[in-house]
Amino acid sequence: MIELVKSPVVFIEDTHTYLYGDKILMGITGMISRQLFPDKYTNIPEFVLKRAAERGSLVHSQCQFADVTGFEPESIEAKNYIDLRTNAGYYPVANEYTVSDLEYFASNIDCVWGKEGVDNSVAIVDIKTTSKLDEEYLSWQLSIYADLFERQNPHIKVTDLFGAWLRGDIGKLVPVKRKTPAEVARLLECEIAGKKYNDGTELVSQKSMIVAQRVVDMIIESKELAAYYKEQEKTMTTTLHKAMTEHGVKSWDTELMKATIVPASTSTTFDTTRFKADHPELYKQYLKETEKGESLRITIRK
Numbered sequence: 001m002i003e004l005v006k007s008p009v010v011f012i013e014d015t016h017t018y019l020y021g022d023k024i025l026m027g028i029t030g031m032i033s034r035q036l037f038p039d040k041y042t043n044i045p046e047f048v049l050k051r052a053a054e055r056g057s058l059v060h061s062q063c064q065f066a067d068v069t070g071f072e073p074e075s076i077e078a079k080n081y082i083d084l085r086t087n088a089g090y091y092p093v094a095n096e097y098t099v100s101d102l103e104y105f106a107s108n109i110d111c112v113w114g115k116e117g118v119d120n121s122v123a124i125v126d127i128k129t130t131s132k133l134d135e136e137y138l139s140w141q142l143s144i145y146a147d148l149f150e151r152q153n154p155h156i157k158v159t160d161l162f163g164a165w166l167r168g169d170i171g172k173l174v175p176v177k178r179k180t181p182a183e184v185a186r187l188l189e190c191e192i193a194g195k196k197y198n199d200g201t202e203l204v205s206q207k208s209m210i211v212a213q214r215v216v217d218m219i220i221e222s223k224e225l226a227a228y229y230k231e232q233e234k235t236m237t238t239t240l241h242k243a244m245t246e247h248g249v250k251s252w253d254t255e256l257m258k259a260t261i262v263p264a265s266t267s268t269t270f271d272t273t274r275f276k277a278d279h280p281e282l283y284k285q286y287l288k289e290t291e292k293g294e295s296l297r298i299t300i301r302k
Contacts, residue, residue, distance in 0.1 A: 020102055028144050028148075032137065032140050035196065059075070063127060067082075081166055081171065088173055093114045094109075109145050110126045111127065120156055128165050133163055143183070
């Protein structure tokens, strides 16, 4: 049985603050964003980020509930999470486990997994619900977590890092490469000293890649949001129509909206396909060319 050292750091969830006594410690994800990926969420509307964060928090809580209680989860994401863990041969050791150097940094690790019969090693896992798994970001995040974890638990080795990518029916357990202790130490030292971490040309190329991915993420989130509200509108319209019918109301007018039941009717349309097949030459005489500007067709892949 793996026993973890409990951190004296207190996490205030409402403000996402880490407290050690009267000292406020820095979170890891915010530091990584400042130092390495400052443009990751630039120009993405606040409501899109908020919706993504809410969805992510819900999936996290469902996975944690399934780990802690052992109950069968309801959501497809949580079911996929349990399948990923059990199929890989792991059991839950801790969820939202707080690690810290007790001086500058602290963070909560989503999941700590262990294997039966192995008491001196664990896997650290972060749950992601984004449209695409950013493995470079995840590598830095989990590598720092692993460093803080091993400082706090010197008797336990972190042997594996995973990203649990859960998005709809997508469920993938992705192994993540760990950064070297020297790389992690230099990044943390730069943050402490108030200096900008710079990894040369490699980071420059990564930044250009991140900017493009940011645009992709925004497009996908916007389309998903539009589809969500379209479905919500359809459901609410059906509910309103049913209520008006049951109460014999033909027209309902408020300050913000007017709803009118339009009686059933029969419409007449021109069968272009049939006309083209029966009279191809005549059909051609009535064709009219219209110029269209260049456009972009976007196909969202699951």
